[in-house]
Amino acid sequence: MSARILIIGQGLAGTALAWRLRERNTPFVIVDRDEPLTSSKVAAGLITPITGMRLTVSWRYEMFYRDALRFFRDCGKRLKQRFFFPRGYVRLLKNDQELAKWQKRRRDPDMPRFLLPRDPELSTDVFHDPQNGFQQRHAAWLDTTAYLQASRVFFESLDAWRKADVRPEDVHDDADGVTWNAQRFSHVIWAQGWSAQKHPLLHWVPFQSALGTILSVKTDLHGEKRIVNRGCWLLPRNDGTSRAGSTYEWTFNDPNTPSPGQVRNLEATLRALMIAPAEVIATQTAVRPIIKGRQALMGTHPTHPRVAFLNGLGSKGSLRSPWLARHLVEHLLDGAPIDAEMDLQQNSV
Numbered sequence: 253m254s255a256r257i258l259i260i261g262q263g264l265a266g267t268a269l270a271w272r273l274r275e276r277n278t279p280f281v282i283v284d285r286d287e288p289l290t291s292s293k294v295a296a297g298l299i300t301p302i303t304g305m306r307l308t309v310s311w312r313y314e315m316f317y318r319d320a321l322r323f324f325r326d327c328g329k330r331l332k333q334r335f336f337f338p339r340g341y342v343r344l345l346k347n348d349q350e351l352a353k354w355q356k357r358r359r360d361p362d363m364p365r366f367l368l369p370r371d372p373e374l375s376t377d378v379f380h381d382p383q384n385g386f387q388q389r390h391a392a393w394l395d396t397t398a399y400l401q402a403s404r405v406f407f408e409s410l411d412a413w414r415k416a417d418v419r420p421e422d423v424h425d426d427a428d429g430v431t432w433n434a435q436r437f438s439h440v441i442w443a444q445g446w447s448a449q450k451h452p453l454l455h456w457v458p459f460q461s462a463l464g465t466i467l468s469v470k471t472d473l474h475g476e477k478r479i480v481n482r483g484c485w486l487l488p489r490n491d492g493t494s495r496a497g498s499t500y501e502w503t504f505n506d507p508n509t510p511s512p513g514q515v516r517n518l519e520a521t522l523r524a525l526m527i528a529p530a531e532v533i534a535t536q537t538a539v540r541p542i543i544k545g546r547q548a549l550m551g552t553h554p555t556h557p558r559v560a561f562l563n564g565l566g567s568k569g570s571l572r573s574p575w576l577a578r579h580l581v582e583h584l585l586d587g588a589p590i591d592a593e594m595d596l597q598q599n600s601v
């Protein structure tokens with residue numbers, strides 16, 4: 253049959269897939285169970301070149317960023333709404349050890365293109381000890397809630413969005429395609445985030461998903477618009493509130509309940525960053541889909557060629573989903589090979 257694709261999950265992965273199919277004039281139906289708190293809805297949407305304790309440039313950053321920039325701008329134009337905002341990003345160094353590490357790292361050949369030569373010059377009325385830091389460029393944040401909601405409304409207008417909790421046993425695949433809800437499709441793509449660890453066809457994928465919490469904060473930043481990080485990041489949003497985060501919990505009982513100790517630690521780190529009073533007005537928690545030792549996995553199932561997956565976006569869904577979705581769509585529609593490092597089949601056991 254000609255291509256008609258069923259997408260399960262309207263998080264960052266599923267939404268980008270739907271847009272990529274739309275670009276290719278390929279019909280699709282996207283199904284989501286419409287949970288109030290998911291990883292994509294909770295995410296701060298940060299897109300940052302130099303990350304983590306190691307202070308290195310994020311894996312294949314330029315490749316992903318180029319696609320993300322164009323993709324979110326095009327979506328914004330089509331939906332007549334802006335949800336992608338390039339922003340300066342200030343990283344403050346915690347102590348002499350981190351400063352020494354940075355003095356070495358800043359000489360890495362791939363660093364200069366992501367650094368602004370000026371000192372950050374943060375206000376001492378807002379931040380504690382705002383010296384010893386550096387400014388990154390080619391950083392941004394995505395208003396994920398606005399992007400997901402506007403995309404959903406658009407897909408609904410195409411009659412291509414459905415609310416349902418799809419059980420794997422209700423999706424039947426054969427040599428020619430897939431049947432769900434009495435409808436035929438050429439392929440199904442499961443883009444269901446961390447819930448995929450319970451999918452019977454994926455029992456061999458080493459998921460190691462992490463619970464994450466972010467705080468919504470009211471504070472006076474004296475007009476500061478840049479993202480600032482020391483121990484935790486603070487993101488000034490356009491609605492006058494800020495977000496601060498985030499935690500990583502590797503064991504958890506409930507996908508939307510953090511351990512109180514983790515929230516207290518995050519609040520303490522925020523207080524160590526800021527002099528200005530910051531009132532926590534909400535906390536939000538969800539599970540990031542992480543696959544051990546992999547940046548993401550995608551492709552068709554080794555023994556079910558009509559069943560495809562895109563998962564394991566970790567803490568980089570905003571940056572990577574546009575490129576990954578394009579790559580998977582090119583694989584399904586044109587037979588283009590999947591990048592070996594992210595190929596589900598080459599990583600199957």
Ligand SMILES: Cc1cc2nc3c(=O)[nH]c(=O)nc-3n(C[C@H](O)[C@H](O)[C@H](O)COP(=O)(O)OP(=O)(O)OC[C@H]3O[C@@H](n4cnc5c(N)ncnc54)[C@H](O)[C@@H]3O)c2cc1C
Pocket residue numbers: 260261262263264265266283284285286287290291292293294295296297298299416417418419443444445446447463464465466497498499536537538539540541562563564565566567568569570571
């Ligand atoms: C606290 C926190 C902070 C984060 N901050 C950032 C950040 O700053 N920058 C960044 O890039 N990323 C961030 N992330 C990570 C980012 O959110 C993930 O990379 C991304 O959300 C993964 O998207 P996904 O579509 O794979 O999964 P999900 O967002 O989990 O989406 C899956 C969707 O599928 C639906 N679904 C699942 N099973 C079914 C089913 N059987 N039937 C129907 N629907 C189903 C779910 O309801 C959900 O809507 C953060 C995550 C957390 C938790």
